[in-house]
Amino acid sequence: MTFRKFICILLPACLFQSATYGLTFLLPDLFAQIGGTAADVGTTLGVAALTTLSVVLFLGEVTKRAGVMVPLSVSGILCATSLALFASATSMGLLVLVAGALLGLGWGLFYVLGPIVLAQVLRPDQRVTYFTWLSAFVMAGIGMGPISGYILGVTSAFYTVSVLCLVCGAAFGWIAPALDRLRVGQADVENDLSLRNALRVMRSPAWRPIVMVGLGASVFAALSNFQTIYADKAGLSYAVFFLVYTVTVIAGRFAMAHLIGTRAPYGVIAILMGVMTVSVLVFLAQSSNTFVYLIASGLFGIGYGIAYPIVKAMAANDAWPGMTAATLQMFGLAYFIGVFGFPFVAGGLIERHGVSGLLILAAMLSAMEGCLAFSRWRQDSTNAHGRKPDRRS
DSSP: OOHHHHHHHHHHHHHHHHHHHHHGGGHHHHHHTTTOOHHHHHHHHHHHHHHHHHHHHHHHHHHHHHTTHHHHHHHHHHHHHHHHHHHHOOSSSHHHHHHHHHHHHHHHHHHHHHHHHHHHTOOGGGHHHHHHHHHHHHHHHHHHHHHHHHHHOHHHHHHHHHHHHHHHHHHHHHHHHHHHHHOOSOOOOOSOOOHHHHHHHHHSTTHHHHHHHHHHHHHHHHHHHTHHHHHHHHTOOHHHHHHHHHHHHHHHHHHTGGGGGOSOHHHHHHHHHHHHHHHHHHHHHOOSOHHHHHHHHHHHIIIIIHHHHHHHHHHHHHSOTTOHHHHHHHHHHHHHIIIIIHHHHHHHHHHHHHHHHHHHHHHHHHHHHHHHHHHHHHHHHHHHTTOOOOTTO
16 A cells, blocks of 8 residues: 555545544534533533543553554544444433443544644655645544534434544455554553653643643633534524534644744734634624624634644643653643543533523633743743743743
C-alpha cells in the first residue's frame, strides 16, 4: 500500500468516526424522547469522562502490548456499539450509562491514537500540512453529526453513524499491515504519566495552556452539548449553529495556521478569547433573531476553533525538556475533563437556572481563559524588553 492510499483511507475514516462525538450534541433531544432531562445528559457524559480518562492514563500500556492500529480499529466497534445502544434505549437506565461508558472508551482511543498513527508515517516537513488536514477532517466529522440528525432524524442518525463507525473500524484494520512499512518515525504513547510526572508538568510553564484548554473545552461543551435546548427555546434551528461553526473553524484553521508560530501567540489567544466571550454574551442577549444567531455562531467558531490548536502548540512549547509527551497527555486530560466532565455540572445548572445560567457561567470561564492568556502575553512582553524569564510562568 502506498503512502497516498494510506492517507486517503485514514483521513475519511477519521472524518466519519468523528461524527460520533458530534452526535453527543443531540443527546438532549434523544433523551427527551425517552423521558430524560439535561441532568441525565450531564450524568451520561460524566460516565463517558471517567472512561475517557482511563484511556488516557493506561493507553501507553495498551499500545505497548497491542500496537496502535488494533486499539484504533477497536475504537470503531466501541463507538458503533455505543451509538446503537443510545438509539435503541426506551428509557433512562443502565443501558444508557453503558452506552456512555463505551462512548468514552471509543472516543478516547480514537482521539488520542489517530494523530499518533498519522505522525508515524510523516516526515517532519510534512507534519504541518497533514495535521492541518486531519484537524479539518475531524472538525468536519464532528459538525456532520448534528447536521445528520437534523436531516435524518435523531434516532436514524445514531443508527447510521453506528454503521459508519463499523466501516471505519474495518478500514483502520485494513491499513494496519501497511503501517510498519510506511513508518518513518516513532510517536509511541508514554505509559508513565504518574502522579509525580503530572505534578512536574503542572509546575512547568505549561500549566497555563493546560488550565486554559480545560476552561475552553468547558465553554465548548456548554454551547455544543446543550445547543439543541437553547435553539428550541429560542425557536431557532440548531443546524445553523453547527453548520456555521464547523465551516468557520475549518476555514479559520487553514487561514490562520501561521499564527501558531507568531512572536506573540498568547496575545493572539487573548484576542480570540475576547471574541469567544463576546459570542457567548450575544447568545445570552439575543432572543430569536436568526441573523444574530448566525453571527454569534461564527464568532464562536473564530474564538474557540482557531484558538484551540494554538493553545495546544503552546503546551508543547512550554513543556520542560523531556516532558513533552507527559505534558501533552496532561493537556488531553484537561480537554477531556472539559468536554465530557463539564456537562455533568451544566446539566444540573440548566435544571436549576435555565440556559441563561449556563451561558453566564460559560462567559465567565471564557473571560478567565482570556485573562490567563493576556497575563502571559504581558509577562512575555516584559521579558522581551530585558527582564529575566520567569520559569513559573
